[in-house]
Amino acid sequence: MQEPLYNRILHVLTSEIAGSDLQPGNRLMENRIATRFGVSRAPARKALAQLEALGLVAHMTAPGRGFVVVKNAQKRAAELSSPIDDPFTTDITPTWQRIYGEVEDALTRRIAFGAWRLTETGIARQFGVSRTVARDVLARLQTRGLVVNEGKGWVAPKLSEVRVRDLYELRALLEPAALQRVSNLVSEAQLDQMICDLQGAAGKGGQWLDKLEADLHIGLLQRCDNSALRKAMTEAQSLLLAHKFFYQHTAEIYPVEPFLEEHVHVLSALRKGAVSEACDALRIHLLHSSDRAVVRITTLRGIIYDTPPDYLEPHDITR
Template identity: 25%
Template structure:
């Protein structure tokens, strides 16, 4: 980052957010540690505005908490809330699939483009781009359900931020992530509603990291 070519605020806030996620996940920033906006801003050579945006996003998914007149502090790592979010997300995306598949509203070309983008990003080891393409893929499915209340509930889960946190924390093989989405796409385009719904549900439950799967079977 240079002074002559400053990053757009949105890009910079995401960069700060992901940097803080990595430090929290690695243990460099410990639970209970205070995050001082001025210090973070100084380390990135920026104003406090993008830092505040990054911290707001982290607070929304439960990684940090703001205490009145005291500041922002790291919470205990959010494995439990991540698990809970994927269980809820599985239900929402299965419902969207049940609405979209019979109606024929799934945007096949856009979904294929998302998978291609994931493969390309995985090839160059770009975690952020894989996450962005994954979120786009699933948003297309939710949008295709044409149910505004469902869409609102899905967006309220802070999908983009949680996806970023998951990829940084779990460190999955990026090629495998692309392959999983390609398999899901094949099911969605096969018109086999039962199979598509099962894969949609299982895809999210995989990241819930629970001792049993979506069918109650022990892992």
């Protein structure tokens, strides 16, 4: 699990005091630290409180605001400081993006086993972020079709057989329409490269297979100029996010992934200008994928279940 944001800030500031980059009398402000590290004010506030508890900083006397590095802090910080294995970068990546991947991964690993409730407070507590940041993460999960807001909270629906088939049926309606619209936007060279990647994928792992799935279903189809269609596809493609996990744990079911040849058929038809044939091939591919997804999920339910993080709570898991 990633180290809490406030703790990473604490390590950096302690190291800077130990190295005299921050010297006695230097002022530390909550809002400036939050801006520097691209985080909300909550982890910045907690890091400053920890520095004060360690005796490295003290509250400024009125009318001043913030904290000030105290005398002899350098020696004390040197005793406490340790090398930073993962230095805190000062990029401007929003805080929600820094934790989103871990939350998404935790969710996609478990929705085959049941429905889950997520809370803003649980995510905020787990990662040391504000509830606003946690809310941004949940909003992004909703955009990707992984969670729904039921009014009283956020729920990730279970990937039941009915839900899986419903999602694929919807994709089989939407994605051929998008392919029709992007058929004249992709070059022959791009199609040749995609086909080459698919033909050379035998024996590759789940991460590579996941990429090849995304090349067609996301990379190509999201070039569609109809924003409403793009949004609908994204929400219907939530199952794609779990495929890497599925491939990793169900590889023995299909010695050669059937989708590889099916994607080649779609792209080859597109390459020769047979757009209707490509759309039909994509539709058939998605319907076949629906059957395979049900088999994978059924297999997973029999072999895997691990302890979820605290911010995931079982929700009507028998549904």
